[in-house]
Amino acid sequence: MKPSTGDLLDYILARLREGPRFTQDQIQRNDKKFKHRYAFSKLKTHVDNFLEGKDENRFLIMPGLRGVGKTTLLFQIYEYLTKEKGIKQDQVLYISADHLSEYLGGKIIDAVDVFIGEVHRKTPVTLDEELFILIDEAQHDKEWSNAGKILFDQSKNIFMIFTGSSALSLELNVDAVRRSKKESIFPLNFSEYLLLKHDINPPPGTSTSIRKLIFTGDIEDACQRENELMRGMLRLPQPLEKEWEDYLCCGGFPFGISLDNHDIHEKTFDMLDRVIEKDVSLIRSFRSDTRSSIFRILMFLAIQRAGETSEGKLANDIGISSSLVKDILSILEKTHLIFHIKPYSGSARTLVRKAWKYYFLSPSIKTSINFELGKYNPKRREFLGELAENMVASYFFILQKTMNTPHGIFYAAEKEGVDFLLSDINGEIIPVEVGIGHKDQRQIKKAINKYNSQHGIVISNKHKKITREGDVIYIPVIMFSFL
Structure with missing residues (x-):
């Protein structure tokens, strides 16, 4: 059964409130922050370009084997946005599609629509501030690539990163391939x-x-x-x-x-x-x-x-x-x-x-x-x-x-x-x-x-x-x- 708008709103508000604390849990251990993998600099460049008005790569796909650090990279980007770029807490939404599907039976596109419509009182078309959507385990929503394609087309003010298993790229539809930028994450090399x-x-x-x-x-x-x-x-x-x-x-x-x-x-x-x-x-x-x-x-x-x-x-x-x-x-x-x-x-x-x-x-x-x-x-x-x-x-x-x-x-x-x-x-x-x-x-x-x-x-x-x-x-x- 599709979750109600009220249920989705409660879920979104909880994720927004928990964002800073959850981020600290994910990017450090014993009060010592993890070093950045080389992939972080690529993601950071895409974020900086987006904030400077260069909107070409604002739909990123980050596939990779379990354990290579995709979730950590997402939260390091969250911290970079909120701590270094001055982006407000309610402008950055992190969702695990696995969690969303299992607990609410919800879809990515519905959650983002509620985030934009109920939290920011806008539609994607009328959106006049930058929003950042960080989706983890995207493969648990079979329609994730279509959601990314729709949001990409509707607004130039939405920056999205979708992470998931290495098979994530197999689920891309043709239209999403043309709009997205893939940044695959691999196991560590010796330098890293x-x-x-x-x-x-x-x-x-x-x-x-x-x-x-x-x-x-x-x-x-x-x-x-x-x-x-x-x-x-x-x-x-x-x-x-x-x-x-x-x-x-x-x-x-x-x-x-x-x-x-x-x-x-x-x-x-x-x-x-x-x-x-x-x-x-x-x-x-x-x-x-x-x-x-x-x-x-x-x-x-x-x-x-x-x-x-x-x-x-x-x-x-x-x-x-x-x-x-x-x-x-x-x-x-x-x-x-x-x-x-x-x-x-x-x-x-x-x-x-x-x-x-x-x-x-x-x-x-x-x-x-x-x-x-x-x-x-x-x-x-x-x-x-x-x-x-x-x-x-x-x-x-x-x-x-x-x-x-x-x-x-x-x-x-x-x-x-x-x-x-x-x-x-x-x-x-x-x-x-x-x-x-x-x-x-x-x-x-x-x-x-x-x-x-x-x-x-x-x-x-x-x-x-x-x-x-x-x-x-x-x-x-x-x-x-x-x-």
């Missing part, structure tokens, strides 16, 4: 981890120099940044190598910054449980007994060394059909728990009959599943190597999603092929090999010759500094982590 944990930033331009090193082979700028970086990292309370191992195993999510490793693994595993229980069901309805199959597939992917995942073999091992395995893998990709890399074929018309490789969006997920299964051993070099390969894969995946570079990410289908093949828009290939421990030149040299590459990349802990030997560039895995 050090910022949130120790308030230490790499030198400006570090990430750009590493990106240029990988894709152009320009070593000079990266070497200069590397020297500056190592000096700056002397402020860390423990060796950089130990910080990196902690990040690799446990540092993918902001909630883990102040927890011990055991609690981090438990909370990460709980996050997986919620994704499967809540987010998967919003994308696709499965039978109740399929939930255990989803978990078993995640377990399989976590304990195996990164390699081709045969849907047929997986189906036989778990005891379900290949088509169901395919469906589950597809849904898990839509939640952004995992992603895949295809074998390189050399041509869009050439089909390589090899299975896809699957990786987790953060190596922390792989670690926590292994921890839950009693298979976690961070001192085992092979395990660290698997986590490092997962980290490199996820960095490239996120780089592609955020900067459209590289144009393609593949793996070499031949026996003993390199871990990754990066392609540009012209089809030029950069082979990449990843490892912990000794890595000789044999594989990378073979790939450089096979794909007629200008250079190849070896990411490992063999070299302590960026080094170029002929057409092979060695990047220390820790330095790469600042990409």
Whole structure:
């Protein structure tokens, strides 16, 4: 039953009254405020532009995996608006669509209409002051994107942010896509981890120099940044190598910054449980007994060394059909728990009959599943190597999603092929090999010759500094982590 205007008004007024106190609960712990993730500066820029009358990006969509800090970012924006920009408390409305739906059966559009009509005594068309609508867990209202589109069209004085699961962008209608700006939120990279944990930033331009090193082979700028970086990292309370191992195993999510490793693994595993229980069901309805199959597939992917995942073999091992395995893998990709890399074929018309490789969006997920299964051993070099390969894969995946570079990410289908093949828009290939421990030149040299590459990349802990030997560039895995 649709809630009455009176019920919605009571609900809205309660949210407005609670806003400042709730914000403080969400943006600090033990009276110490959380540091801002890099995404905050992007959101802040959109807010500032809106307040300056540049209204192009006033309908923001912020999808991301559970636990990456979307709600915290919303409340940090709330504080920025009310404390630094002087926006009045009754002009900023935070609503969790999950809460609104569960307790009132209400819709976003109805709640906002009451906010504008009853609190501000205006319509969207006659609105003459800026209002800020911060909607969390938007996927719980199937009509959220239509609500955003309607409000965007009706008033240039409304700024909106919608957060939700990674599948949020799948629910966008065509009209909303044209009007909205997507700012995806991903797990922490190493730079953000050090910022949130120790308030230490790499030198400006570090990430750009590493990106240029990988894709152009320009070593000079990266070497200069590397020297500056190592000096700056002397402020860390423990060796950089130990910080990196902690990040690799446990540092993918902001909630883990102040927890011990055991609690981090438990909370990460709980996050997986919620994704499967809540987010998967919003994308696709499965039978109740399929939930255990989803978990078993995640377990399989976590304990195996990164390699081709045969849907047929997986189906036989778990005891379900290949088509169901395919469906589950597809849904898990839509939640952004995992992603895949295809074998390189050399041509869009050439089909390589090899299975896809699957990786987790953060190596922390792989670690926590292994921890839950009693298979976690961070001192085992092979395990660290698997986590490092997962980290490199996820960095490239996120780089592609955020900067459209590289144009393609593949793996070499031949026996003993390199871990990754990066392609540009012209089809030029950069082979990449990843490892912990000794890595000789044999594989990378073979790939450089096979794909007629200008250079190849070896990411490992063999070299302590960026080094170029002929057409092979060695990047220390820790330095790469600042990409």
